[in-house]
Amino acid sequence: MSRLERRYRWLLRAYPTGYRSDYGDELLGVLLDRAEPTRVSPPVREAWALVLGGVRARIVEAAQGPAWTDGIHLGVMVLSLFNFAVLIPYASSVPVWLGMSGLVVLCVLRGRLGLAIPLALLTGVKVVAITLGKPWLDETLLPVFADAPWEGMPALYGNGGPLAPLASWLLMILGLVALAIREERPRRRSWWWLLAVPLVAGTDPAWLDLVAGSPAAVVRVGLETVLLLAAVYAGHVTGDSRWGLAAALYLLPASAVLIETMATAGRQDVAHWGLLLLLTGAATAVPLRARRHVLL
Amino acid sequence: MFSHMPRGTDEVSEPMYFVLTALLDGPLHGHAIMKVVTDLSNGRVKPSVGTLYGILERLSDRGVILVDREEIVNGRSRRYFRITQSGKSILEAEARRMLEAASLVVNRNYA
Amino acid sequence: MSRGSSVSEQTYFVLAALLDGPLHGHAILKRVAELSQGRIILAVGTLYGALDRLAGSGVIVVEREEVVNGRKRRYFRITEEGSGLVQAEAKRMQEAASVVTRRTLGATFS
């Protein structure tokens, strides 16, 4: 295996595994046939075209299947991830509920909705109980304080009102129910999504301290921006609006947070929400425009 | 419908092509250019006035067309544009390239 | 060539290359370069991106697959719809070009 072939194989990893196994060899054959014998490293043009082609192939593959189901499923999954991440700092005080919301994430990830709905309902009721300060379901000492590395954080859901957590859990449950009603089975999501959990652990949107520029807040905003930009690009490439739908699902709880903390919301919170609104708008508008121009 | 300009191709945009073609028969003013462009493209290309004059200014900046004369018509001055030799050669190069590309497909059937 | 329809120049030449019969990737690249007199040199990633898009919208199909010295090769064939599309584009270009050649020829004779 020549060095050139090894480098081309490395570049071909940009393509999704399915595509690579089917056509990877074919592409490799053409690449090697075209390369002059003395060439050792891939030309920039070819390398760039492979990376771009790979990303587009991944997006086109992700755009398979019914758009509505996939869009709702994507939105529900992102919501479940963020809801789970918010509970992490309070693990020692609400271990049961943290475990349950973690299970919800796994079920949504593997597409097993039957199990996800009851768990989500239970945890949702408990979340509402905590925000309203009622001792439902089990005895938890209220208010719930954070554990070791997050002591500085306020009590669980202590900052914003009850509306925001309720909105995100309710929206997730509604999404799950909608998915259960539709007969198509949602696809299984890749495990990479779990990587987002440690990144946004403990960043409760209501308490997102942007002014102090705490690292967690900056990481969360950065992650949101990157994901939304990817959604816009995917919508542009395929003219498919599932990513726009998922972005809209995510925007609703974020708006509830802003409405609730309007009194104390600083300039940066409003700017953050504005950014989300702008990117979500783009993510929903771009596919419609792309569909109009046939991108042959 | 003038769709977006694709990247990496080297074709002149369609409105520009038809504006130059319209001027082949002799100097014309804006109104006539608009009408001829619409006729030549049998209604497909209908640029707005702002776009049309944007194109006319860019083409005259490049020396592809120039103002032949200016007439005063009921109180308002009107410029008549004329295509230059370099404009004609660019246009013919475009036409030749299109004919060659078309011949790959059209003449093939008879060969 | 003035761009009026939705077919980009690269796509036009890829389809024109397939008019003479099914070809595999490498042959398409060479044929496109030939047809465009060396003006259009496609990168492999770009070519297969276009081929996948065209196959997705039914303009071309995979006719057969062969294994050549250990590597699988797909042979793409243009469909009826594909040749109709490229014929329409060629006619549109021919019309636009004849508008000019008629005038310039006319100018030279008159």
Add this chain to the structure above:
Amino acid sequence: MTVLERRYRWLLRCYPRAYRTAHGGELLDLLLDSAGPGRRVPEAREVVGLVSGGLQARVHELARGNPWRDGLHLGITAIMVVNTAALLPYLGSLPIWVVVSLAALLAIVRGRTLLALPLVVVTGAKATAIAAGAQLFELTLIPVYPDFLTGRPLHSTTGPLAVAAGYALVAASLPILRGVRHTRSAWWLAALPLVAWAGPEWISEGGEIFPLSLNRLVLAAALITLGAWAGHVSRDPRWALGSALYLLVLSTEMAQHLDFLSRQHLAYWGLLTFVTVASAALPYRYRRHPLD
């Protein structure tokens, strides 16, 4: 004058004055002819065409002459606005220097570069002296307290080096611009109060070290982005050069407080640098076709 004509005339104001007077009538004729009978509101397509055509006409009119000299003049005008705006709130205690600085700015804006040179050098020396806490030319009570627009004493946060750099860059460029008359629009003078006003404190953390008011942030970002677009449309690098010069002065100020800059300072600095680099690259992008 029908309602439609009046609306089209209003839309034609997007075009620069010279173009409007020369060809406004011609465009108006065509607009009115191609509009259907009984139409009162301009068609959306025509509105978009006129607005973008007008803006591009303005850009192409500005993009005339040697881009490098004009870009240099653009840059030093922006820097001189910032320098003069720094002095403006101290009119009460430094009346002469504010007047001299304003005269220098006016000379630059009107393109009389040789007249501006002595004024810039003198004001620069005095401002650097104040920043260094030394006495020069006349006795001034240091620190110099403001009368309006801001609450901070003069050059309390920027060191003498940054102040000197700003004035030196302007003074060094003036002799280069001797020949052709460059004039900037009077709107640059309107930017003075906007830049001078301390304005709402956007960057609170680290604000007392290197205050950047919201209005100055927004104005600089907007102007640099506009310059990038103009460079993109006209394939002309002058606006990129102007932004680069302004960024140079801003960077010297930032560099002075490097060890305790807040995250917002760095984010803002990164944004301006990114847009400036983009505006430098845009004019030289790939030409898609012979007339692109």
